[in-house]
Amino acid sequence: MLRKLLAVLMIIAVSTMLGAAVAAQDDMETYVLGVALPFTGSFGTFGQDFERGIDLAVAQMNAELEAAGSAIRFETASADTEQTPEGAARALQTIVQTTGAQVVVGPLTTSEVLGAKQFADENGVVIVAMASSGAAASIPGDNIFRVIYPPDTFSSKAFASIALERGHQNMVVLYVDDPFGNGMNEHFIKNYQARGGGEVASFAYAPQSTELSTEAAAVSAALAGFGEDAGFFCVCFPGAAEAFVQVAQIDPVLTSVKWLGNEAMTSAEMLEDPGHAQTLANADFVTVSQSADSTPLTPIFHADFVAMFDKEPGIFTNYAFDAANIAMLTMLAAGNDGAAVKSMLPFISNHYIGTAVQAFLDENGDQAIASYGIRQVAEDGSAFHVIGAYDGNTDTITYE
Amino acid sequence: MPPALLTTSLVNTIQIGSLYALMALGITLTFSVMKLPNFAHAEYVTAGAYAALIVSLSGVLNPLVIMIAAFAVGALSALISHLAVFKPLEGRDVSFYTLILSSFAIGLIIRYILFTMADYFNLFDLRIAIPLRIVLRDGNLILSNLFAWVVPTSVILVIILTLLLNRSPLGREMRALANNISLARVIGIRVERVKNYAWLLVGGLAGVAGALWGLQTAVHPLMGWGAIISVFAAAILGGLSSFSGTVLGAYVVAFSENTVMLFLNANYGLDLAFKPAIPFIIIIAVLLLRPQGFTNLIKRAEELQR
Numbered sequence: 078m079l080r081k082l083l084a085v086l087m088i089i090a091v092s093t094m095l096g097a098a099v100a101a102q103d104d105m106e107t108y109v110l111g112v113a114l115p116f117t118g119s120f121g122t123f124g125q126d127f128e129r130g131i132d133l134a135v136a137q138m139n140a141e142l143e144a145a146g147s148a149i150r151f152e153t154a155s156a157d158t159e160q161t162p163e164g165a166a167r168a169l170q171t172i173v174q175t176t177g178a179q180v181v182v183g184p185l186t187t188s189e190v191l192g193a194k195q196f197a198d199e200n201g202v203v204i205v206a207m208a209s210s211g212a213a214a215s216i217p218g219d220n221i222f223r224v225i226y227p228p229d230t231f232s233s234k235a236f237a238s239i240a241l242e243r244g245h246q247n248m249v250v251l252y253v254d255d256p257f258g259n260g261m262n263e264h265f266i267k268n269y270q271a272r273g274g275g276e277v278a279s280f281a282y283a284p285q286s287t288e289l290s291t292e293a294a295a296v297s298a299a300l301a302g303f304g305e306d307a308g309f310f311c312v313c314f315p316g317a318a319e320a321f322v323q324v325a326q327i328d329p330v331l332t333s334v335k336w337l338g339n340e341a342m343t344s345a346e347m348l349e350d351p352g353h354a355q356t357l358a359n360a361d362f363v364t365v366s367q368s369a370d371s372t373p374l375t376p377i378f379h380a381d382f383v384a385m386f387d388k389e390p391g392i393f394t395n396y397a398f399d400a401a402n403i404a405m406l407t408m409l410a411a412g413n414d415g416a417a418v419k420s421m422l423p424f425i426s427n428h429y430i431g432t433a434v435q436a437f438l439d440e441n442g443d444q445a446i447a448s449y450g451i452r453q454v455a456e457d458g459s460a461f462h463v464i465g466a467y468d469g470n471t472d473t474i475t476y477e
Numbered sequence: 478m479p480p481a482l483l484t485t486s487l488v489n490t491i492q493i494g495s496l497y498a499l500m501a502l503g504i505t506l507t508f509s510v511m512k513l514p515n516f517a518h519a520e521y522v523t524a525g526a527y528a529a530l531i532v533s534l535s536g537v538l539n540p541l542v543i544m545i546a547a548f549a550v551g552a553l554s555a556l557i558s559h560l561a562v563f564k565p566l567e568g569r570d571v572s573f574y575t576l577i578l579s580s581f582a583i584g585l586i587i588r589y590i591l592f593t594m595a596d597y598f599n600l601f602d603l604r605i606a607i608p609l610r611i612v613l614r615d616g617n618l619i620l621s622n623l624f625a626w627v628v629p630t631s632v633i634l635v636i637i638l639t640l641l642l643n644r645s646p647l648g649r650e651m652r653a654l655a656n657n658i659s660l661a662r663v664i665g666i667r668v669e670r671v672k673n674y675a676w677l678l679v680g681g682l683a684g685v686a687g688a689l690w691g692l693q694t695a696v697h698p699l700m701g702w703g704a705i706i707s708v709f710a711a712a713i714l715g716g717l718s719s720f721s722g723t724v725l726g727a728y729v730v731a732f733s734e735n736t737v738m739l740f741l742n743a744n745y746g747l748d749l750a751f752k753p754a755i756p757f758i759i760i761i762a763v764l765l766l767r768p769q770g771f772t773n774l775i776k777r778a779e780e781l782q783r
Contacts, residue, residue, distance in 0.1 A: 117589075117592070118699065119697060119699055121592060121596075122595075122596055122601055125596065254748070254750035280742075280748075280749050281748050281749060281750040282749055282750055282752075283749075283750045283751075283752060283753045285703060285753060286703070286752065286753065287694050287695070287697065287699070287700050287703035287704070288493070288690075288693060288694045288703070288704070289694075290489045290492075290493065290693070290735070291486070291489065291734060291735050291738055291739060291749060291752060292749055294482055294485040294486055294489065294735075294739060295482070295739055295742060295743075295749060297481075297482075297485070298479055298481060298482040298485075298743075301479070301481065302479070315601075315602055316601075316602045316695055316697055319602045319603075319604065319694075319695040320694040320695050323604060323609070323693070323694060323695065324693070324694075326609055327609055327610070327611050327619060327621050328485075328619075329619070344602070346601070346602050346603055346695075349603070350603075350604050350606070351608065352604075352608050352609050353604070
């Protein structure tokens with residue numbers, strides 16, 4: 078009899094505990110953070126690295142929420158943008174329709190961001206992009222926030238001023254034929270000529286091109302036509318940048334003029350090749366890119382990333398980490414609702430200091446703090462050194 | 478068009494045309510012997526380029542060793558594709574379209590194996606570590622050591638391939654397979670053995686082309702795929718059955734992408750970003766106007782020679 082009673086009591090106790098656990102589970106609320114990045118294609122490495130940065134941010138946030146006794150947890154839902162506008166639209170649609178996510182971190186490039194824009198605007202989904210800078214995506218009132226990297230309207234002014242300071246009477250531009258490249262080319266020409274520059278000959282290359290000898294021949298001929306005081310400005314994606322330098326290094330004109338270029342030209346791989354390093358050194362190569370000043374969080378992020386993934390974070394991975402944190406903090410404040418997040422995100426963003434720079438958004442939802450570093454390749458081609466800074470907000474260059 | 482630009486574009490035409498020829502010969506061989514337009518061919522090119530890159534990064538800079546490594550890896554990739562996928566599918570008598578789709582699938586598998594490897598070892602956008610230098614400079618004419626390797630290597634391999642197919646017992650067996658595989662089997666040709674050799678040859682040529690393409694540009698898991706449409710255009714222009722036609726097609730495609738493109742840009746302002754459209758235009762034009770490509774032209778030229 079006693080055994081039967083004990084068994085009944087045991088069943089009641091276990092049932093009560095299970096019930097309590099289930100009730101506790103029911104109280105938990107999970108917010109889905111969408112992640113739309115290029116996991117395949119030539120930017121696949123960036124996408125995978127950025128996803129790791131986002132995973133780290135989510136893991137840290139969940140640990141803090143648990144320690145604080147919060148019932149909210151975040152989980153991610155990822156989809157591949159395939160580095161195309163159509164792929165980005167599909168990725169956003171997949172994430173939203175399969176998980177109901179209201180906020181998506183990514184995509185990477187401006188063409189992908191613009192590809193995803195229509196779906197985001199029509200469905201009230203908020204996009205938090207970390208590295209897109211093309212001027213074409215600077216649109217007021219839409220659902221796109223580019224929280225870390227300022228638009229190229231600023232850096233194009235810096236490139237124009239540097240070209241003129243270097244005495245280039247005319248310029249030749251090679252640019253990738255996508256919204257980023259087109260925007261940079263257009264704004265560079267406008268600023269260069271408004272500041273007293275002469276003619277600009279521009280050549281676009283197709284984004285999927287992996288061999289650029291035709292383009293190098295055209296650029297070389299245009300430079301030869303302009304004469305000795307012409308300069309060259311390269312607006313390329315990684316991969317194409319290396320391919321261009323590869324064919325340019327035996328061109329007598331391209332190796333005798335000075336070069337400017339975007340930061341894709343400054344990859345670690347570029348200087349690993351002695352021929353490429355020497356070509357850039359001979360060209361007195363200079364680039365302008367956002368100053369990623371160290372904040373107290375920078376070394377912590379780095380150490381945490383290495384501890385979690387047993388590898389070094391790639392370039393701009395901390396931007397993805399920061400973008401994910403801004404998105405999650407906004408969701409904690411506004412709830413899992415796209416319209417509320419859209420309304421709240423500028424406030425949260427403007428009060429956020431992350432691992433790289435302070436975020437402060439303009440009327441287009443873009444990073445408004447335009448602080449850039451000017452870097453030049455060393456004479457022996459061994460490294461890039463900071464030689465100055467460009468303040469986009471006051472349009473002034475200061476050299477060290 | 479300025480003379481310097483014309484000269485440079487013609488040099489590029491010869492250099493890139495030679496590379497396209499090396500890649501396209503494998504496609505023609507696969508199509509004529511195995512009756513398969515193999516889209517995984519691009520990945521044999523990439524596999525060869527990565528083999529060359531890894532050998533060069535290990536400190537071995539001898540071009541011959543690099544080419545042999547690229548040949549071996551390309552050949553092995555092609556043979557494994559055949560043994561693991563194409564052969565079993567042929568045994569089930571699947572349709573031509575199934576084989577094409579399976580070639581896409583094999584290509585994707587190899588590509589993402591290469592992506593995973595490149596990601597793990599950080600092997601993106603690197604260049605085969607042989608320094609580029611000028612070997613001849615005469616006025617506007619500038620030739621690099623890359624030109625000096627690419628063009629003779631392509632020419633020599635094309636000659637070897639032609640001799641192999643026309644003069645050797647293996648070549649005769651391959652041609653017998655191309656004409657009538659059932660009859661070849663009946664007369665005692667060991668069909669599978671010949672096919673294995675053909676796949677090794679196809680992959681090996683693609684591997685060598687990849688190594689040379691990796692000197693021209695940066696090595697990346699998508700590099701072969703980036704060139705494959707131009708290469709298919711060359712093979713289609715050649716009629717998919719004639720090796721000399723394929724080589725001619727490769728130079729025509731390279732000429733269109735370089736000299737014609739620069740001419741149109743200089744004189745009519747046509748954007749260079751339209752360059753990737755050229756092989757598509759060639760493919761469509763050939764299929765609409767002359768589906769046999771250069772085949773009849775080549776045959777007529779051979780008859781005249783006799």
